[in-house]
Amino acid sequence: MSRCLATGIALCLTLLALLPVRAADESALKAGVAVKVVTPSEPLWMAGYASRTKPAEGKTHDLFLKAVALEDAAGGKLVLLTSDLIGFPRSLAEPVAEEVRKRTGLPRERLMLTSSHTHCGPVLRENLADMYPMGPEHAKKIEAYTEQLHRWMVEVVEAALKDLRPARLAHGKGTIRFAMNRREASPKGVINLRDPAGPVDHDVPVLKVETPEGKLRAVVFGYACHNTTLNFYQWCGDYAGFAQADLEAKHPGAVALFWAGCAGDANPQPRGQVEHAQTHGRGLAEAVGDVLRKPMSPVRGPFKAKLASVTLPLGELPSKDQLTADTLSKNLALRNRATRLLKTLETKGKLDDHYPHYPVQVWRLGNDLLWIGLGGEVVVDYALRLKKELSGGPPVWVTAYANDVMAYIPSARVLKEGGYEADSSMIYYGFPTKWSPAIEERIVAKVHELTK
Ligand SMILES: [Zn+2]
Known part of the structure; x- marks a missing residue:
């Protein structure tokens, strides 16, 4: 046998050995995507700042609900819903999840309901209820919008599940640095301003969803920073809205979905002008684009999911x-x-003297990704701690504002130091007092339990 022929046979055998495995891996997974515009059609009260004195007056761009459904070879599904909204209260998230379960059979733990926490979206029922100086006529409109939103959330999840078709998944990580810790030490204690030396998480986790032929269908990305560049009277997704729009403009036909990480104590810097939000958005879209252009790691099944409810104790009443x-x-x-x-x-x-339903969700995507979903406005200490304690395994993603936004979730350190995330924010969320410092260990212990 000539050397050339032998090499040819060896090459063929190698290819034969590789091809079926790749084909099986790639054709085994499915993904579906759906989008819904949820910009209010009338001037509702806007969420996020107590200082607003009137409802919205127009829009910079639309607000969206988006969903991506993933399915492994055995039919195990995961659905992520993202939104350009302040955050879903439990009273909205749970009935939506229950209706989704009834209509599609999707188990509760396989649905993650998240928000970008934009401060230029509408107020939702029961969320930050004591914060806004709106009268009963506006509260009625908020109730009606929240009811409509419930229907839209169910619809968009169902549509993503109906869209399931063969897909390839891959993950990667980028970086951008506009998030800055906002807990500034002052003679009056910690104030909500700027601490350039304070802890932050500048990671930009990216999940790529493409057709088997390699055409981009969806890109899911996160960042741990408040969507608080803007405080005006226009509907707007803030930096995350601009980042999603930029990515969708660069990749026609693909859907960009944003989730917020442990952003409780991080603000974008600089902030205040629409141009700042555009610049942050463009920068974030470029960071995601850089990840998409480089080789990414494959995501394979099986997809496993767990969701638990933790009782969080409050301090002295x-x-x-x-x-x-x-x-x-x-x-x-x-x-x-x-x-x-x-x-x-x-x-x-x-x-x-406690909150009985704090949600901790853990998704495992094969041996490729560990995806944690935590409720509330979680401060960055949690993400940094969990990534460190769970290092050595697959990359760890920590999505906050997931499944219920009942309050800020300060760490024991932040509770000890005081300031907005520890103390005064609890007034706006309607809690009688601040959390007990025991909450950090309870939450972290539950995450560890669910990752086993
Ligand atoms: Zn917030």
Whole structure:
């Protein structure tokens, strides 16, 4: 046998050995994508800042619900829903998940409901309820919008599941540096401003979804930074909205989906102008584009999912005298909270000393990715700690604002230091007091338990 022929046979055998495996891997996975515009059609009250005095006056660009469904070779599915919204309260997320389960059979733990936490979207029912100076007529409109949103959320998840077809998945990681820790030490304690030396997470995790032929269908990406570049009266997805629009313009036909990481104590810098949000958005889209252009690691099945509810304890509760004094405060949210809590004391005889339903979700995508979903406005300490403690295995992604946004989730360090994320934000979220420092260990322990 000539050397040439021998090489040829060896090459053929090598190819034969490789081809069926690659083909099996690639044809085994499926993905589906769906999109829905959810920009309010009337001037609703806007979410995120207590300082606003009137409803929205127009839009910079549309707000979206988007969903990507993934399916492994055995039919195991995962559906991620993203949104240009402030955050879903449990009272919206759970009925949506239950309806999805009834209509599609998708188990609860396989659905992750997330928000970008843009501060230029509409107020949603029960979320930051004590924060806004809106009258009953506006509250009624918010109720109607939230009901409509419920239907849209179910529809977009169903549509993504119906769109399932053969796909290739890959992941990678980029970096961008506009997120800055905002907990600045001052003579008055920690204030909400700028701490360039404070902890941040500048990772940009990317999931690529393409056809078996290599055409991009969807790109899922995250970043741990508040969508608070802007504070005006226009509907807008902030930097994340601009980043998604940039990516979709560069890749016609593909859908870009953004999720927020542990952004509780990070703000974009600089901020204040539409140009700042555009620049951050463009930078983030370029960081994602850089990842897409380089070789990425394949994501394979099987897809496993777990979801647990953790009871989070609160600190010391306020007395009736304290609440009565708070009803005379100049702070509207403090007055609203005190009035509501005094009513609870009257009717129930006591205030709740815990939150019973803190959601911790863990998705494992084969041996390729470990994807954690945490409820609330989680501060960055959690992501940095979990990535460190779970290092050595697949890359760890930590999505916050997932499944329920009930409050900020400070670490034990942040609780000790005080400031907005530890103390005063609890007023806006309607809790009677701050969290117990025990919450960090409870949450982290549950994540470890679910990753086993
Ligand atoms: Zn926030």
